Amino acid sequence: MFFHAHPDDEALLTAGTMAMLAAEGHRVVLVVATAGERGLAEMRPGEALGETRMKELYASAAALGCARVECLGYGDSGLSPKGGIAEERPDNAFIDADTEKAATALADILREERADLLSIYDPAGGYGHPDHVQVHRVGRRAAEIAGTEIVLEATVNRDPLVKLLKAAGKVYRFPPEFDVRTFESAYSSSETITHRVNVRRYARQKRAAMEAHASQATGGDTDRTLAVMLKVPGPLYRLVFGTEWFVRRDLPPGARLRHPFDRWPK
Numbered sequence: 001m002f003f004h005a006h007p008d009d010e011a012l013l014t015a016g017t018m019a020m021l022a023a024e025g026h027r028v029v030l031v032v033a034t035a036g037e038r039g040l041a042e043m044r045p046g047e048a049l050g051e052t053r054m055k056e057l058y059a060s061a062a063a064l065g066c067a068r069v070e071c072l073g074y075g076d077s078g079l080s081p082k083g084g085i086a087e088e089r090p091d092n093a094f095i096d097a098d099t100e101k102a103a104t105a106l107a108d109i110l111r112e113e114r115a116d117l118l119s120i121y122d123p124a125g126g127y128g129h130p131d132h133v134q135v136h137r138v139g140r141r142a143a144e145i146a147g148t149e150i151v152l153e154a155t156v157n158r159d160p161l162v163k164l165l166k167a168a169g170k171v172y173r174f175p176p177e178f179d180v181r182t183f184e185s186a187y188s189s190s191e192t193i194t195h196r197v198n199v200r201r202y203a204r205q206k207r208a209a210m211e212a213h214a215s216q217a218t219g220g221d222t223d224r225t226l227a228v229m230l231k232v233p234g235p236l237y238r239l240v241f242g243t244e245w246f247v248r249r250d251l252p253p254g255a256r257l258r259h260p261f262d263r264w265p266k
């Protein structure tokens with residue numbers, strides 16, 4: 001089971017691993033906390049953004065081979081202009097949710113599916129979106145309640161990424177609002193990562209998942225990661241998206257695994 005904050009997070013962080021597990025015959029379930037209704041707005045007339053983004057999520061999940069998609073139904077907490085918690089947010093914002101209640105709802109699905117594995121985020125929530133931090137808290141607790149054995153924190157190995165983005169910046173013009181420096185303290189450093197999953201074979205599915213989230217990739221002036229990533233030239237794209245990274249905290253530092261279900265010591 002892969003737990004994400006908003007539709008499109010699965011495409012950016014774990015799509016290759018999801019497609020790989022589905023291709024191996026595992027039942028892959030995708031759960032989002034919110035419908036992402038405070039994302040970029042480029043709507044068809046008469047349609048709410050949350051509805052559009054859920055449709056996109058179903059299309060992405062289908063491309064990846066997911067067996068089931070669920071939304072916990074919390075409100076997208078949004079981001080303040082400075083990147084912190086937004087002052088104006090919906091009554092049922094995920095960030096204000098009772099952790100125990102949300103975790104119980106997620107644990108119910110974990111139990112129903114008899115899930116072997118739950119994928120969440122690192123404690124910092126990657127780049128720090130409050131809903132992503134909440135995914136960590138709620139996910140941890142849900143795994144405790146349901147007794148899920150393997151908990152993986154989906155992350156990005158920031159070391160090669162920062163190096164690569166700096167090099168790419170010399171030949172490729174990133175949008176001015178895309179600041180490479182934000183990656184220097186986000187996600188995880190190389191030595192803390194326990195899983196490096198080679199997903200190069202699933203690049204096609206991963207790209208299809210990203211393209212399914214059209215409302216987030218085509219909306220006007222945007223600093224959304226997805227819009228930037230879809231513009232990344234082919235070779236760089238394969239390099240950046242050929243691997244997905246996870247941290248499993250119950251393993252000793254120095255554990256180096258290649259598959260979510262690998263055991264350590266090998």
Ligand SMILES: [Zn+2]
Pocket residue numbers: 005006009129132
């Ligand atoms: Zn998100």
